Amino acid sequence: MQVIEKISDMQSYVRKCKLDGKTIGFVPTMGYLHEGHLSLVRIARKRCDILVVSIFVNPTQFGPGEDFDKYPRDFGRDKKLCEQENVDIIFAPSVEEMYPKDSVTYVDMAGEMTKVLCGKYRPGHFRGVMTVVSKLFNIVQPDIAVFGRKDGQQLAVIRRMVSDLNFPIEIIGGETVRESDGLAMSSRNKYLTEEQRKSAPALYKSLLLAKTMIENGETDSSKIVERMRDYISNSGDFKIQYIEIEDAGTLVPVDKIRNKVMIALAVFLGETRLIDNIVV
Amino acid sequence: MQVIEKISDMQSYVRKCKLDGKTIGFVPTMGYLHEGHLSLVRIARKRCDILVVSIFVNPTQFGPGEDFDKYPRDFGRDKKLCEQENVDIIFAPSVEEMYPKDSVTYVDMAGEMTKVLCGKYRPGHFRGVMTVVSKLFNIVQPDIAVFGRKDGQQLAVIRRMVSDLNFPIEIIGGETVRESDGLAMSSRNKYLTEEQRKSAPALYKSLLLAKTMIENGETDSSKIVERMRDYISNSGDFKIQYIEIEDAGTLVPVDKIRNKVMIALAVFLGETRLIDNIVV
Numbered sequence: 001m002q003v004i005e006k007i008s009d010m011q012s013y014v015r016k017c018k019l020d021g022k023t024i025g026f027v028p029t030m031g032y033l034h035e036g037h038l039s040l041v042r043i044a045r046k047r048c049d050i051l052v053v054s055i056f057v058n059p060t061q062f063g064p065g066e067d068f069d070k071y072p073r074d075f076g077r078d079k080k081l082c083e084q085e086n087v088d089i090i091f092a093p094s095v096e097e098m099y100p101k102d103s104v105t106y107v108d109m110a111g112e113m114t115k116v117l118c119g120k121y122r123p124g125h126f127r128g129v130m131t132v133v134s135k136l137f138n139i140v141q142p143d144i145a146v147f148g149r150k151d152g153q154q155l156a157v158i159r160r161m162v163s164d165l166n167f168p169i170e171i172i173g174g175e176t177v178r179e180s181d182g183l184a185m186s187s188r189n190k191y192l193t194e195e196q197r198k199s200a201p202a203l204y205k206s207l208l209l210a211k212t213m214i215e216n217g218e219t220d221s222s223k224i225v226e227r228m229r230d231y232i233s234n235s236g237d238f239k240i241q242y243i244e245i246e247d248a249g250t251l252v253p254v255d256k257i258r259n260k261v262m263i264a265l266a267v268f269l270g271e272t273r274l275i276d277n278i279v280v
Numbered sequence: 281m282q283v284i285e286k287i288s289d290m291q292s293y294v295r296k297c298k299l300d301g302k303t304i305g306f307v308p309t310m311g312y313l314h315e316g317h318l319s320l321v322r323i324a325r326k327r328c329d330i331l332v333v334s335i336f337v338n339p340t341q342f343g344p345g346e347d348f349d350k351y352p353r354d355f356g357r358d359k360k361l362c363e364q365e366n367v368d369i370i371f372a373p374s375v376e377e378m379y380p381k382d383s384v385t386y387v388d389m390a391g392e393m394t395k396v397l398c399g400k401y402r403p404g405h406f407r408g409v410m411t412v413v414s415k416l417f418n419i420v421q422p423d424i425a426v427f428g429r430k431d432g433q434q435l436a437v438i439r440r441m442v443s444d445l446n447f448p449i450e451i452i453g454g455e456t457v458r459e460s461d462g463l464a465m466s467s468r469n470k471y472l473t474e475e476q477r478k479s480a481p482a483l484y485k486s487l488l489l490a491k492t493m494i495e496n497g498e499t500d501s502s503k504i505v506e507r508m509r510d511y512i513s514n515s516g517d518f519k520i521q522y523i524e525i526e527d528a529g530t531l532v533p534v535d536k537i538r539n540k541v542m543i544a545l546a547v548f549l550g551e552t553r554l555i556d557n558i559v560v
Contacts, residue, residue: 007446011446011448014448015448018298019301021299102530103443103444104389104390104391104393104440104444105387105388105389105410105440105441105444105445106387106388106389106390107385107386107387107445108385108386108388109384109385109386110384110386111384113384130385131445134387134445135444135445135446138445138446138447138448139446139448141448160384160385161385163383164383164384164385164415165385165387165411165414165415165418166287166291166415166418166419167418168291168294168295168418168419168421250382
């Protein structure tokens with residue numbers, strides 16, 4: 001395994017791979033890898049010759065007052081984990097390498113998809129995501145790229161972007177990996193106190209509750225959201241940011257459930273913001 | 281020579297070329313080809329194995345009330361000219377192929393570069409240009425792409441975008457090709473009446489006037505612009521939109537000339553908007 005820090009080195013390496021007819025798989029991450037990331041790495045590993053994992057905590061997708069500075073980092077551990085998974089290249093650029101001072105171009109989206117759910121509470125977040133992912137795609141030039149379904153809105157936004165801008169890349173969504181009690185794995189779970197950690201599985205349980213209601217014939221989104229809100233509020237020190245039900249493809253909010261929907265939530269547990277979702 | 285209309289066909293073709301180790305050169309155009317375009321085609325032809333010319337009148341870079349509908353088109357003639365220049369592929373997609381109804385992603389730029397010069401008078405123009413060029417780059421995946429220096433601001437914006445988004449593409453600027461009397465070649469010259477056509481070379485002459493002033497030691501931009509303004513106003517039925525002197529790299533307006541500058545102008549001759557520039 002090789003660690004590459006320079007964009008030009010990464011692009012030269014890719015050029016050689018392409019000339020050799022090798023396919024490239026890509027898993028972009030912000031590091032502090034957990035089983036969720038590793039499951040994406042394993043999906044990609046099976047589907048390409050050369051596997052690139054990027055580790056880059058992208059400042060432009062954090063808002064003012066968000067946790068960019070304290071976002072957990074442990075490159076040594078990440079490196080070991082990648083080695084165990086037979087990753088070929090870790091691409092780990094510095095912030096200065098990715099964003100020289102005179103850099104001004106961005107990628108963004110008209111319409112509602114980046115304005116609902118997390119987009120409503122994190123203005124500029126998806127512009128940051130789309131821009132950095134576009135850059136990484138142009139640097140790594142993968143044939144396939146794997147993103148986690150836990151960031152459900154991010155996955156939908158990236159699929160939309162790849163289609164709109166004609167990136168020649170297949171996007172694969174990897175299932176959310178959960179702790180044995182149901183909590184979705186996240187680098188931010190590390191922030192939780194012992195007590196918070198104990199109440200955190202209520203989020204997934206509320207999603208399962210919603211699933212059961214839909215399976216039992218409930219089609220009224222507001223009733224489901226209300227039931228989830230009650231359940232979460234009674235399960236610990238939660239401050240709910242949103243609970244929403246949206247069309248799974250377009251992320252347009254749905255009042256009457258007819259097709260595939262994504263039920264998504266964002267909740268503060270103490271200071272820590274957690275998100276989760278399921279598609280039903 | 282082959283004409284390709286579908287994005288997926290173009291991408292399959294490119295995939296095969298890459299596997300064969302062939303380099304791809306690209307000249308994006310809006311068609312109605314003239315000697316200016318052909319000079320770009322010849323530059324690209326010398327530097328690649330497979331030469332792709334795109335012909336697409338891009339609606340998103342025209343503002344309301346601009347000349348999208350009446351922009352001159354002659355695909356039969358364009359095809360013949362490309363054949364004569366040994367073009368391998370004409371990529372000529374429809375508007376619906378390039379912009380499906382649900383398409384929402386765009387590429388744009390913060391900062392001043394797209395807000396000065398033409399950007400001031402054509403809001404949204406450079407967003408349209410950046411978005412379509414990003415799409416074309418992802419479709420054609422060229423090693424080199426050639427753009428004309430006549431659209432000097434466009435060239436600067438594209439160079440900035442390619443650098444910021446890390447497109448693995450070398451951008452080459454081709455010299456402006458002029459009629460024997462100095463008028464810069466443009467598909468829009470076709471709009472001119474005989475009389476307008478006769479007065480049109482005054483634009484280039486005013487740029488040469490500015491060049492001479494600078495070579496003779498003049499460093500005050502406002503004096504040069506004033507002299508150009510006088511010259512043009514006395515040479516025909518011109519309405520000046522802008523005459524500006526900017527840093528040739530950053531397009532930041534320059535009051536005192538010290539380094540390489542671009543002297544650029546946009547002028548209405550009757551209904552027809554003409555642009556020209558030189559770098560001194």
